[in-house]
Amino acid sequence: MLDVSVSYDRYRFLGNEFLTWLWHAIENTPGLLPTIDPELAALEVGNRMVLENHAHEAPEVVTIKGDDAGLEEAMMALRKGAMVAEMNLHYRSGDHEWRFNLKGESLSLAGLKPPETGAVESQEEIEGALLERVYLCEKATGLVDALYGHFIHLRVSDGWKEETVPAIKKWIQSA
Amino acid sequence: MGLLSSSLAITRYRVEGEISSPLMDSVRDGLQKYSIQDIDNDAPDKAVGWTAWESPFSPAFEGDSFIVGPYVVFSLRIDKKTIPPKIIKKEQAKEMARRLADTDRTHLSRNEKREIRENIIQALSLRIPATPNVYELLWHPTDGWLWFFSTQKAANEELETLFSKSFKATLIRLFPYTIADLASGLTPDGRDRLGGLSPTRFTE
Numbered sequence: 001m002l003d004v005s006v007s008y009d010r011y012r013f014l015g016n017e018f019l020t021w022l023w024h025a026i027e028n029t030p031g032l033l034p035t036i037d038p039e040l041a042a043l044e045v046g047n048r049m050v051l052e053n054h055a056h057e058a059p060e061v062v063t064i065k066g067d068d069a070g071l072e073e074a075m076m077a078l079r080k081g082a083m084v085a086e087m088n089l090h091y092r093s094g095d096h097e098w099r100f101n102l103k104g105e106s107l108s109l110a111g112l113k114p115p116e117t118g119a120v121e122s123q124e125e126i127e128g129a130l131l132e133r134v135y136l137c138e139k140a141t142g143l144v145d146a147l148y149g150h151f152i153h154l155r156v157s158d159g160w161k162e163e164t165v166p167a168i169k170k171w172i173q174s175a
Numbered sequence: 176m177g178l179l180s181s182s183l184a185i186t187r188y189r190v191e192g193e194i195s196s197p198l199m200d201s202v203r204d205g206l207q208k209y210s211i212q213d214i215d216n217d218a219p220d221k222a223v224g225w226t227a228w229e230s231p232f233s234p235a236f237e238g239d240s241f242i243v244g245p246y247v248v249f250s251l252r253i254d255k256k257t258i259p260p261k262i263i264k265k266e267q268a269k270e271m272a273r274r275l276a277d278t279d280r281t282h283l284s285r286n287e288k289r290e291i292r293e294n295i296i297q298a299l300s301l302r303i304p305a306t307p308n309v310y311e312l313l314w315h316p317t318d319g320w321l322w323f324f325s326t327q328k329a330a331n332e333e334l335e336t337l338f339s340k341s342f343k344a345t346l347i348r349l350f351p352y353t354i355a356d357l358a359s360g361l362t363p364d365g366r367d368r369l370g371g372l373s374p375t376r377f378t379e
Contacts, residue, residue: 004353007353008350011351011355011372013375014355015351017374018351080378081378105351106326106348106351107187108186111183120179126179127244141185152354152369153359
């Protein structure tokens with residue numbers, strides 16, 4: 001395997017391509033998502049999106065945030081060559097909902113709000129609460145792994161250039 | 176931003192390397208050997224070490240207190256003394272004035288000024304308490320993965336260094352390339368293709 005810091009920089013575009021692909025999939029092929037995560041009830045773009053355009057010497061960053069913010073400016077940034085660098089996601093499975101920010105560069109989760117669990121009232125309950133929390137967090141990391149796993153298999157296949165890239169280009173130009 | 180907080184940040188790692196058997200004894204030894212040392216009344220301006228998850232200000236790793244089900248749960252603590260620059264400047268000015276008066280001179284050499292500044296920083300370090308920052312982590316030693324509940328670059332780098340020293344194992348940060356290479360189940364041909372990828376342009 002390549003040196004970690006070298007590979008972090010050389011392939012950092014993969015994370016932004018993944019998030020751009022994911023936004024396209026959420027908008028255009030929602031039927032695909034439950035085939036990747038059978039327990040997925042819904043996956044939506046939340047209240048924050050960051051886009052980066054590295055086409056110029058000084059990268060341009062566009063941040064859209066707020067519950068009522070539309071994504072028209074984000075789409076305009078895509079048309080100018082930007083990629084999604086960070087995205088807030090709302091994931092529902094069964095009766096539960098998870099919210100988190102996913103950063104393309106690192107695929108780390110920030111601001112993760114798993115479903116609420118009962119209050120911890122005694123020392124004896126801490127261990128149970130912790131195990132439940134880990135289980136709930138694993139649902140979110142498992143979703144990211146499943147989606148990214150699907151993306152990366154697609155990315156190294158011929159289908160990426162032949163089908164996926166033209167479909168995303170068409171979406172960007174027509175929106 | 177810990178495990179039971181309402182909002183979490185997670186950086187994920189793969190643990191590479193065999194931890195000596197018996198596993199939990201080796202983990203306990205590493206935690207005890209590199210537990211955080213108090214620097215409040217000492218000269219160092221920074222300390223990095225492990226501390227207990229439930230009692231971060233009194234590190235103790237006796238018994239099985241750090242084992243929860245299949246996981247090992249503990250915290251990284253980074254204590255740092257931050258002396259406000261204006262206080263250093265004030266104390267330095269006072270000391271320089273005193274030195275000039277004592278020696279009946281009008282100027283101090285560059286070396287004397289540097290020496291005064293270093294002595295002041297050392298003296299202040301003994302008086303100023305360190306500010307602690309605590310970052311929880313969850314480790315599944317059998318399955319070889321770890322979650323660190325912070326995405327701060329500096330904290331992640333301290334974690335990687337201390338973990339390697341403590342347990343003689345390497346933390347590999349999981350990010351788009353390493354997940355693709357190590358954890359996505361790509362075939363050898365797929366991994367070859369991964370190495371040759373270049374950025375896609377969706378606008379050309």
